[in-house]
Amino acid sequence: MPKIQILDQDIANKIAAGEVVERPGSVIKELVENAIDAEATSITVEIRNGGVTYMRVTDNGCGMKKEDARCCFMRHATSKISNIADLYAISTLGFRGEALAAISAVSKIELITAPEGEEGTKLILEGGKELSCDDTGAPKGTTIIVRDLFYNTPARMKFLKSDRSESGYVAALMERLALSHPEISIRFIQDGKNIISTNGNGKLLDVIYSLWGKELTKGMLQADTEMQQIRVYGYVGEPTLTKPNRNYQLCYINGRLVRSQTVFAAIDQAYRNNLFHGRHAVCILKINLPYGLVDVNVHPNKMEVKFSNEKLIFEAVYYAIKNALNKQTLLKKDEPIKLDQNRVEPKKALQNKKDPFQAVTILQKPKPLIENIENEEIKIQPQAEPKPLEKISVTEKKADKAEEEDYFVSIPKKSAFTLTSKKTLHEESAPAPMQETLVEIKKEIPYRYIGEIFKTYILIESDDQLYLVDKHAAHERMIFEGLLKERGSQKISAQAFLVPEQIMLSPEELSYAEQHIAEFMEIGFEISTFGAKEILLRSRPVCLTNEGAADAFCEILNNWMHGGKINATERENTALKTVACKAAIKAGNLNDTKELRALVTKLIEDDEVHQCPHGRPVMIAYDKKTIEKAFKRI
Ligand code: ADP
Ligand code: MG
Secondary structure (H helix, E strand, C coil), rough: CCCCCCCCCHHHHHHHHHHHHHCHHHHHHHHHHHHHCCCCCEEEEEEEHHHCCCEEEEECCCCCCCHHHHHHCCCCCCCCCCCCHHHHCCCCCCCCCHHHHHHHHHEEEEEEEEECCCEEEEEEEEECCEEEEEEECCCCEEEEEEEEECCCCCCHCCCCCHHHCCCCCCCCHHHHHHHHHCCCCCEECCCCCEEECCCCCCCHHHHHHHHHHHHHCCCCCEEEEECCCCEEEEEEECCEEEEHHHHHEEEEEECCCCCCCCHHHHHHHHHHCCCCCCEEEEEEEEEEHHEEEEEHHCCCCCCCEEEEHHHHHHHHHHHHHHHHHHHCCCCCCCCCEEEEEEECCCCCCCCCCCCCCCCCCCCCCCCHHHHHHHHHHHCCCCCCCCCCHHHHHHHHHHHHHHHHHHEEEECCCCCCEEEECCCCCCCCCCCCCCCCCCEEECCCEEEEEEECCCCCCCEEEEEEEEEEEEHHHHHHHHHHHHHHHHCCCCCEEEEEEEEEEEECCCHHHHHHHHHHHHHHHCCCEEEECCCCCCEEEEECCCCHHHHHHHHHHHHHHHHHHHHCCCHHHHHHHHHHHHHHHHHHHCCCCCCCCCHHHHHHHHHHCCCCCCECCCCEEEEEEEEEHHHHHHHHCC
């Protein structure tokens, strides 16, 4: 082993920089947080080339005196804590005194800063070393320009993504910062284009509107609940307003954006049974709680937090959303949006005092959560009774003989169905379907289409079996097989829109979409960019409806973005599955009997179709003996 050496300051700073400065976005985050800590009411962020060559953050905060400006780039230089006790009552975003040291170690910096009514200072640094320090005239506040990030650490430079993705990352970050501080006017300029501009009037809904547009804003409900010193407020989407991922679930704890599994779980629980499978609610939630109840010093980039009482946080979030959903009075669908209905947030979002402007909070009875959830389950779960079965068999017996015969159709060839479902009709009185068994329908044995139940399952009788077909799963699978065949070597055939669909995307989504135009084209989606936030969808796969197309596109986009490393065929398959799912008839919708019969005919002819492409069974069976046993006939 070589002899141990103490690293010199320069190397030590570069190593430390790796922890704080990963990419341009991490620099912007630190600089904007500093501006917020300096109590700025207006912050402008400008980047060029993904931020790699140029980043500027200008604020109108408290500014720094010359001696502070000269030492703020030193490690552990902070004005925010001075003793250990402070560490447990952190109310500012920064506190480690590490960011500026780390950033300046790996870039070229220009700092212009001035406190109110005082002379300004201009400081130039390269690789953390001060090159010059001069007096200058400057308005109150601070401007930091960071040039040529990682110019002296080429190894880090290599890890940067394309300028587009770095810009997308910064833009997404700026959105989140704007949402967390409606009381600060935030501007974001990317390569000369104005991307974000909020007016700083303190109204969260105004920020949501300016970032995400009118449609989304219309579906937002105001939430505000306080229990045991925990106040949860913000906006939550109506259950019809959903997204394919959690990108639109933002949670700010004491003003700090965090990702908390506890909060996600509470959101899911509050929307349980109200959302389509795989969809996520839109929620912008601010949680204010006494600083002692939360530890933010857990993760270097401070996205994770530890709560001293998880259950309490869970309940507070759960009730806040439930209360908002139950009220649903603020914005009715047809009413024009009144942005001024909303509360002005306190000037300093971090303060934990009760806000005098605040409307009275409503809190449901403080029942134990478990009990409440159980009650809800009983209410919401569809009741599974054996009655519908009886009813159907009775009516069918009375049916006209001729018509009944007409119902019997010969099965053209041998089919086998895998039974994998664990669903039962009723715990005690109805038989469980046979499980994990292969049921063969013998060649040339006729089947009879009985009808449909719960607007979801088609009943078929054949030989001594009763089949239940999930109409959506069956249709989805068939469409998927069709798409796979069609794809073979060619593009999925597309139908152009007469008027292209305009789709609003987050900056990250937009940048991803632009980089994958060709791939989308292959599966029938032709897209082109349109403005700074939108794309135009110009065509869709033929099997989709116009209305379903945008939804399918967004879902595919997000699946691809967050799907991890999978090969091209798998990527395409997930996309085609989404298309098939959106194109298929839906459970809960009414369908024409003819349509359903045709579906059954095709299904029985097709040996491939035993599971939906997502892996759920298409069909389950009950045999006559099991049913007879249940009725105690044998
Ligand atoms: P931290 O924010 O953890 O204290 P930083 O390295 O980010 O550490 O900043 C060091 C110090 O520089 C801060 O504590 C603050 O006093 C000062 N500072 C940084 N940015 C600004 C700004 N925009 N306005 C006023 N003071 C600033
Ligand atoms: Mg800081």
